[in-house]
Amino acid sequence: MNLADRLRKIKEEIPEKVKLIAISKTENVNTIKQVYDCNHKIFGENKAIDVYDKYIILPKDIEWHFVGHLQTNKVKNISTFVNLIHSVDSLKLLVEINKEAKKKNRIIDCLLEFHIAIEESKYGLSLNDAEGLLNSEMFNILENIRITGVMGMATFTEDKQQIRKEFVNLRKYFDLIKGKYFAEMDYFREISMGMSSDYKIAIEEGSTMVRIGTAIFKP
Numbered sequence: 001m002n003l004a005d006r007l008r009k010i011k012e013e014i015p016e017k018v019k020l021i022a023i024s025k026t027e028n029v030n031t032i033k034q035v036y037d038c039n040h041k042i043f044g045e046n047k048a049i050d051v052y053d054k055y056i057i058l059p060k061d062i063e064w065h066f067v068g069h070l071q072t073n074k075v076k077n078i079s080t081f082v083n084l085i086h087s088v089d090s091l092k093l094l095v096e097i098n099k100e101a102k103k104k105n106r107i108i109d110c111l112l113e114f115h116i117a118i119e120e121s122k123y124g125l126s127l128n129d130a131e132g133l134l135n136s137e138m139f140n141i142l143e144n145i146r147i148t149g150v151m152g153m154a155t156f157t158e159d160k161q162q163i164r165k166e167f168v169n170l171r172k173y174f175d176l177i178k179g180k181y182f183a184e185m186d187y188f189r190e191i192s193m194g195m196s197s198d199y200k201i202a203i204e205e206g207s208t209m210v211r212i213g214t215a216i217f218k219p
């Protein structure tokens, strides 16, 4: 199968209401353009410098998502054009995003990243951390960011039950936060979960956005 076929096959497997983010972090602009030419215009990257370089070169109707760990000093690189930051894991980062968004006269949409895996190394908030953030006075004065949902990465394992359990957990966090902090806000509706190896489980458990790299780009 070539790139176009792999993309088409994945799109056929994903319900229409689930958004596909093509994770192009290891791909060059020519390969990304090939996907773009198949009429797919939503891409995700995990390095601020790389996404900026690609944004400059590629067509401007691409929707760029940021999915990696974001350092505060890199926020300015992406703040003019980023469509959604999936990986907010501290109030400090949110404050910085707000500051840069304000300078650019924008409102930047963000997801709260939760640590749902058993691995130690992954970034992300606990439910407690997230509630601390949402309850803080600082959070409540931020006018140039909008929290539109949650994101999480499951453990890298063959154990499907474990993966499912982690996605169910993220869904529970979403429901809880929605009910407690965003009940009236229609914009709080995204659950970003599912990658090449586990997107089918993620969709079964309520994902609204899947982030897929390998299954699209690697034969």
Ligand SMILES: *Cc1c(COP(=O)(O)O)cnc(C)c1O
Pocket: 023, 025, 046, 067, 068, 153, 195, 196, 197, 211, 212, 213, 214, 215
């Ligand atoms: C790389 C990456 C993906 C895509 O992973 P694949 O297994 O290649 O589909 C999704 N989310 C994040 C945060 C990533 O860094």
